Amino acid sequence: MQIPPSPALSNIVRHYLILSSDVCIKHDFRFFSDGSPGIVFHREIPFSQKNKLDGNFNIQPKCFVYGQITHFNTLSTTAKTDMLIVVLQPFALFRLFNIAAFEVNDKTISFDELTGHSGRLLLERIQEQPENVVAIQLIEDFLLGLHIQNTHYDKIIFTSLQYIYARRGMSSLTKMLKEVPATERQLERKFREHIGLSPKKFADIVRFRYLLKCLKKANQHTNISSISYSCGYYDQSHLNNIFKKFTGLTPLQYQSNSNLLAVNFLLL
Numbered sequence: 176m177q178i179p180p181s182p183a184l185s186n187i188v189r190h191y192l193i194l195s196s197d198v199c200i201k202h203d204f205r206f207f208s209d210g211s212p213g214i215v216f217h218r219e220i221p222f223s224q225k226n227k228l229d230g231n232f233n234i235q236p237k238c239f240v241y242g243q244i245t246h247f248n249t250l251s252t253t254a255k256t257d258m259l260i261v262v263l264q265p266f267a268l269f270r271l272f273n274i275a276a277f278e279v280n281d282k283t284i285s286f287d288e289l290t291g292h293s294g295r296l297l298l299e300r301i302q303e304q305p306e307n308v309v310a311i312q313l314i315e316d317f318l319l320g321l322h323i324q325n326t327h328y329d330k331i332i333f334t335s336l337q338y339i340y341a342r343r344g345m346s347s348l349t350k351m352l353k354e355v356p357a358t359e360r361q362l363e364r365k366f367r368e369h370i371g372l373s374p375k376k377f378a379d380i381v382r383f384r385y386l387l388k389c390l391k392k393a394n395q396h397t398n399i400s401s402i403s404y405s406c407g408y409y410d411q412s413h414l415n416n417i418f419k420k421f422t423g424l425t426p427l428q429y430q431s432n433s434n435l436l437a438v439n440f441l442l443l
Contacts, residue, residue, distance in 0.1 A: 188315075191307075192260040209439040210380040211265055224283075265377065335351065343382055344378040
């Protein structure tokens with residue numbers, strides 16, 4: 176279930192995602208990039224996350240911040256699930272915590288490591304609060320306090336993101352630089368600091384996210400090649416490779432999966 180943020184936080188939070196299940200059987204999930212970092216609150220036993228290096232599963236913290244994801248993740252649980260995810264705007268980690276976004280790529284940081292005692296108190300209150308609406312209000316009050324303390328507005332980042340979103344990621348860096356008041360070097364540096372990715376990498380993710388939304392809306396009889404062409408992918412083989420790299424799945428496997436929790440989060 177997705178819940179929109181209050182208007183006061185819409186420039187920091189994209190939406191809240193609630194995942195809840197009383198079933199105590201093994202579930203495996205696939206989670207991959209949608210261009211946004213986030214904050215995860217586990218109100219039951221945390222998920223296990225597969226380590227890319229040794230293939231073992233490590234238990235996630237009860238509450239953590241994650242940065243930009245550059246490769247897909249496999250998650251697993253055998254217990255009840257009660258998970259509240261704050262899906263943030265791409266630049267939110269820099270604005271909220273004043274940390275360079277690239278330093279958190281493919282990492283999870285314990286929430287209280289960033290927020291101290293006040294963060295630990297918030298986690299305790301969230302874990303004791305079964306009502307999602309109340310829990311989200313507690314989170315919003317906390318984030319508004321952080322936002323007031325750390326107000327960063329960057330015209331170059333704002334203009335660049337507007338440009339990328341308006342074109343669904345289907346535009347070259349050369350064309351974008353004609354519309355954005357920055358040199359290529361300035362733009363690369365600012366994206367790395369505020370978002371954690373290069374402008375091209377971020378645009379690629381936006382384009383891929385648009386493709387996924389099109390696949391979700393289409394019926395199973397719709398030709399995938401025509402969808403991919405409308406999203407700027409001109410070669411089916413290239414699309415298959417991109418899809419595998421982003422998700423670990425084929426386009427058909429993704430399209431036929433009826434257990435999508437979000438466009439980038441699905442039950443395997």
